Amino acid sequence: MKDATLKQIADQLGVSITTVSKALKDYPDVSPKTKKKIVDLANKLNYTPNSFAVNLRTKQSKTVGLIVPTVDYNFFSKVFEGVLAEAEKRKYLVIILRSNEKLDIEKKQIELLLNKRVDGILMSLSNETGDFDHIKNIITNKTPLVLFDKIAKLVNCSKVAINDKKAAYDAVTYLIKKGHKKIAHFRGSFMPQNSIDRFLGYKKALEDNNIIYDSSLVYICDNNTDFEDGYENAQKAVAEHPDLDAIFAITDLVAIGIIKYLNDIKIKMPEQIAVFGFCNSFMSEIITPKLTTIDQPGYEIGKKAASILFDEIELKKTDNPIQFQSIELATSIIERGSA
Template sequence: MIEKKKLTLKDIAKELGISVSTASRALKEHPDIAKETIKAVKEYAEAHHYVPNFLAVNFRKSRTFNIGLIVPELVHHFFSTVISGAIDEAKKYGYNVLVSQSNDLLKDEKVACRTMLSSSVDGLLISISNETLEGEHLQDFLSEGKPVVQFDKITDHLNTPKVTVDDFEGAYNAVNHLIKQGYKKIAHIRGRKNVKNANERYEGYLKALKDHHVEITENWVKSCSAISENEGYDFAKEMMESANPPDSFFCITDLVALGVIRYLKEAKYEIPYQIGVMGFSNWKLAEVVSPGLSSVDQHGYDMGIKAMKLLIELIQNQDCENEETIELKTKLVIRDSSLKKDFIK
């Protein structure tokens, strides 16, 4: 005998053309939801014998007012700004934030998650490690009625809300700027091929080159493993000493770009006159390095605020089935490292 699939809030939302959170609030007769919507949702749920998720409906009655936050690195300008935004927002609602780091390792991320669960946090914010693919261990939170919000580095294998930036557009705009400055041989030092935001930045790089009919060369694309300054240095050295060197670099992060700049300065290249450099993240270091590093601002503080606000809303609404995605726009920050046309020799 084939067991009949249980109707979920997601099914109701899809059938009625509304969001999961709207369907959830309609069933609870939330005052912000139109009466017609409440009536439609309730009638559909009753007609199809909808049974609410017990864990979600009986969401923990005694909250700890503690929220878990896991990032790949604590000593990282972008993630530190996310943490600041998240903590500032949490304070408004009387929540404490327990922060941990995964060191970009799956095993450490799993340990951090177990620690957060044993600490009885009410929900979790997480930017997954480079090694995390499907995130099955995060399902443990949802199974206990604790919502999870992913941000920045995410997996689509886990059905949770997500707060991201438009990595594709950010990369496209960065490479477009390099092209407009007159660079024609643009290299890309990218992230791991199994990481979603690294892939989106790579696709943005390719699209900009194709749109402007600029040469695409496989030897000018290198994949980082550790996303480190040393990798930027080593890849820049390898490419610049090749038979066909590039004339500019678009890097997955500012840290990698700093490695590129270190090599170029040691090798006596003039930046940006001979070689242009573009980063991604807009670290504080990008302002003080010489020459100043052009970069893409990810708005980490705003991301932290929005991710925390969304998580607290889920906790308050006892909602573990929301799958909303919030995408922030990036901002191109231009400094001396890429201003070839404005360079005075």
């Protein structure tokens, strides 16, 4: 069956297409009687307003793209909830894509979203993303873009993130104040800015407290959304540094892997080794001991990033200039049992 069109409805009722269109939009200048006839027939024929055609005219799809590097049970789920909450409020639809931490997939997804003519794009970069031409392409295309969490300082657009360096600095300073001296850092891979910044915060806290930085205490968890990586590196760290007294992990998931290993070999936390996470995920409360961690406001990050994006989309329509914002959301230490 072909879909019913305005013309079909107009023809069957002997009225003009304009009248049908006005009636279906509930304009006041169509009589209630005619309106009812038109609406009834439209319902009978299963008429659906053609939103793609509407888009051609208004140039708005009321749809935005969200590219996340990974779908986890953790930080990105919270971001996602924040984005959806704001999208529901502002009546936007969200197409979600995940780059799987791959640059080539990220590039393809941007192309796909631009071809789809979404009104705007929200994204957190993959761990592989070291050049930004494909990101700049979004801006050249005049499509509003907001980066969040894993951002690129070199791209000129609005950004929402936390101060990763400061948060890491606070975490490590906390461990030092508790008397820990041999503090390992389980970092992420070398590319993403947040992995670099958390490492720099760790290093600076050591330096400011006259603890000599020892690169052999830094372990790389490439897959920092996998607790196995924390588990395996904890095994190595404990073997290589018998006097280790604390570990600052790049994510809660890595920290949970560490806790699992230390529990397995009956090392007491925090007495023998303190463990400090990053995220304040749901899991940090249910593990034993409960995880001391940095509260990273994922929901707020998602909500704020979406809110800025929708504002920029609205502003673009009015041809008013857009002033990019760089929002830094506050983090805090959540004290629990592990540190």
